[in-house]
Amino acid sequence: MSGGDREVMLALENVSLSYHSSRKSFDHGSHHVLDSVSLQVYEGETLGIIGRNGVGKSTMLRLMAGILAPTSGKVWQRPGKTSSLLTIGLGFRPDLSGRDNAMLAAMLQGASARQARSYLEEIKEFSELGDSFEERVKTYSSGMLARLGFTTALKTHVDILLIDEVLSVGDAQFREKAEAAMKSRISSDQTVVFVSHMEGQVREICNRAVCLYKGAILAEGDPADVLKAYNDIG
Amino acid sequence: MARMALRADASRYLLGYVWWLLEPLLFVAVFYVVFELILDSGRGDFLVFLMCGKLAFIWFSKSVNQASNSIPANKGLIGRINVTKTLFPLSVIQEGLYRQMAVFLLLFSFLFVSGYSPDPTWVYLLPIILVNYLMIVACSFIGAGLVCMVRDFSMIISLGMTFLLFTSGVFWDVRALGDPDKTAMVLALNPLAFILDAYRQVLMHNTAPDWLHLFQIGLGSVALLIIIVLLMRRSSQFLALRALS
Numbered sequence: 486m487s488g489g490d491r492e493v494m495l496a497l498e499n500v501s502l503s504y505h506s507s508r509k510s511f512d513h514g515s516h517h518v519l520d521s522v523s524l525q526v527y528e529g530e531t532l533g534i535i536g537r538n539g540v541g542k543s544t545m546l547r548l549m550a551g552i553l554a555p556t557s558g559k560v561w562q563r564p565g566k567t568s569s570l571l572t573i574g575l576g577f578r579p580d581l582s583g584r585d586n587a588m589l590a591a592m593l594q595g596a597s598a599r600q601a602r603s604y605l606e607e608i609k610e611f612s613e614l615g616d617s618f619e620e621r622v623k624t625y626s627s628g629m630l631a632r633l634g635f636t637t638a639l640k641t642h643v644d645i646l647l648i649d650e651v652l653s654v655g656d657a658q659f660r661e662k663a664e665a666a667m668k669s670r671i672s673s674d675q676t677v678v679f680v681s682h683m684e685g686q687v688r689e690i691c692n693r694a695v696c697l698y699k700g701a702i703l704a705e706g707d708p709a710d711v712l713k714a715y716n717d718i719g
Numbered sequence: 720m721a722r723m724a725l726r727a728d729a730s731r732y733l734l735g736y737v738w739w740l741l742e743p744l745l746f747v748a749v750f751y752v753v754f755e756l757i758l759d760s761g762r763g764d765f766l767v768f769l770m771c772g773k774l775a776f777i778w779f780s781k782s783v784n785q786a787s788n789s790i791p792a793n794k795g796l797i798g799r800i801n802v803t804k805t806l807f808p809l810s811v812i813q814e815g816l817y818r819q820m821a822v823f824l825l826l827f828s829f830l831f832v833s834g835y836s837p838d839p840t841w842v843y844l845l846p847i848i849l850v851n852y853l854m855i856v857a858c859s860f861i862g863a864g865l866v867c868m869v870r871d872f873s874m875i876i877s878l879g880m881t882f883l884l885f886t887s888g889v890f891w892d893v894r895a896l897g898d899p900d901k902t903a904m905v906l907a908l909n910p911l912a913f914i915l916d917a918y919r920q921v922l923m924h925n926t927a928p929d930w931l932h933l934f935q936i937g938l939g940s941v942a943l944l945i946i947i948v949l950l951m952r953r954s955s956q957f958l959a960l961r962a963l964s
Contacts, residue, residue: 504964516964551801553963554956570799577795593800 494566494645494676495526495549500558502544518544520700521558526645529674533681533691533708535715540697542680546570546647549678568645569594571638579623583614583633586622591641604640611666612636613659628656635663645676664690684712739818740825743777754890762892764923767833771922772889772915774822775851779911780880782815782855787862787876794962804951804958808863812856823848830922840925847917850933853940854910860947867958887912910936 503517518541526532526549534542547553548560550570562568577586587608591601609618612632617625625633638646667690671677681687687694687708694711696704704714747770755765762768786808790797793807831837865872887909893916896902906913913936917928951958 504960547798547959547963550799552798552956552959554960578793590800593796593802 491527491529492563493525494528494563495568495678496559496561497522497524497545497548497555498559498561499523500548500555500560502541502548502553502556504556517700519548519555522697522700522702523558524695524702524705526676526678528676530693531671531675531677531679531691533679533687533694533711534697535681535684535687535694535711536697536703537718541700542697543649545697546649546678546680549645550647562645566644567594568647569638569641569643570647571634571649577622577630577633580621582621583612583618583625584609587633587637590637594641594643596641601641604637608633608636608640611640628659632659639663639666639670645678646670647678649680650682684715688712739821743774743822744825746777747773750890760890767830767835767923768892768919769890770826770829771919772887774826775915775918776884776887776889776911778815778819778822779851779855779858780883782812783858783862784877784880785815786811786855786859787866788873790863790867790958791870791962797959797962801955801959804863804867804955804962805860805948808859809856812859815855816852826922835923838925840921840927843921843927844918846933846937847914847921847928850937850940851914853937853944854914857940857943857947860944860951864947864951864958867961883909883911887915889915906932910939 499521500519500523501517501521502519522545534545536542544553547570548555549562550568551560551562552570554560578589581589584605587605588601591604592598596604609615612618612635614629614632617629622630622633635648638648664686667677671690679687679691691708693706694704694708695702696711696715698718703718704711747766750769750773751766754760754769789807789811790804796802797804797807827837862872862876866876886905888905893902893905893912896905906916913929913932917933920926920928
């Protein structure tokens with residue numbers, strides 16, 4: 486069921502996250518997103534996370550990426566490894582061009598200015614944005630944003646790739662290409678955690694899957710079994 | 720990392736390049752119409768006086784206002800990458816600094832044309848500008864932290880800027896209050912009034928600022944800055960949660 490004797494890259498130990506939504510008074514405003522979740526991500530595996538909207542999938546990725554800290558519990562990442570979270574649309578500065586955004590994203594993920602610049606042409610080519618690459622991201626369609634976001638993360642080499650729904654948008658042709666690129670990364674031992682609504686993608690790409698339900702793990706293991714559990718929720 | 724963000728931000732503003740100078744000048748024009756043409760300030764050098772104060776004031780108020788809202792404004796990036804949250808106010812401040820350099824050049828040219836020729840004492844401007852900058856950074860970081868915690872602070876900060884506009888001697892002369900005690904009090908209580916006055920003393924009267932006072936303001940800003948940076952570093956993920964929720 487697990488990654489066998491492979492090393493753990495990232496682990497959540499009894500992680501809970503809750504926050505007070507500001508408008509309501511104390512107890513009633515407290516919102517529990519995740520409740521005592523434990524999970525390991527192994528080196529080189531592709532882990533799929535499925536679940537209904539608002540179940541805490543994106544929050545879980547943010548915890549893994551170290552963007553948020555858990556209210557209780559521990560998030561552990563193997564020392565010296567880098568991770569990057571990839572989400573659609575958000576994350577871009579709308580007034581900057583696609584090129585500047587790609588550069589900024591690469592540098593914020595720890596690349597030097599020279600490294601980042603060397604990725605740019607590759608990003609432009611793979612994303613097929615053409616001249617739009619030089620235009621402000623404000624003018625992009627959601628599909629174009631997804632292309633830029635996916636390509637930027639794909640080409641700026643990180644050890645753990647955390648992907649949030651990115652492959653669900655974009656046209657069929659780009660999706661196929663992105664899936665193919667993902668698969669080649671997966672076979673080259675990229676560690677991926679992958680959130681998706683698309684069952685076909687999870688079944689095809691992931692070695693292992695987790696189903697979240699009401700802030701806790703409902704099922705974990707072989708993608709086919711987990712998808713079955715997910716569909717049984719109804 | 721920060722430098723990249725700054726460069727990117729600067730490139731964004733290249734489009735509206737003319738606005739760098741036009742916006743502050745329009746502000747000056749508005750004040751000139753009200754306080755000289757309508758209310759009749761009664762001083763011959765009012766335009767020069769106004770520009771020395773107003774242009775520095777806009778630098779402060781605009782930077783602090785924008786920087787205060789910079790963390791929630793960048794929630795897209797914050798939700799994706801764990802970065803030090805001081806990066807966002809800092810990049811706004813650097814943008815403002817670039818713009819202000821152009822504005823200062825314009826101010827100096829205007830002074831020159833108006834018969835205030837450059838004087839060796841203008842070197843005193845360097846420490847004044849530095850302390851002014853430190854004040855901006857300290858206030859911006861505090862504002863950014865507060866607005867990130869509770870959005871409502873955004874309203875209070877912009878109201879505070881209006882309050883400062885009226886209390887810092889932008890369009891009235893701190894030294895012409897009639898009562899020297901009152902002048903001393905305003906200068907002591909409001910560091911911004913002191914800074915604006917220091918600009919005028921150097922540019923218009925070739926007089927050195929009160930060095931001790933200037934040093935105290937600078938030191939106070941640095942002390943505040945160190946505290947707030949340490950706080951923001953420690954609570955980086957908490958601020959992210961606040962920005963995202």
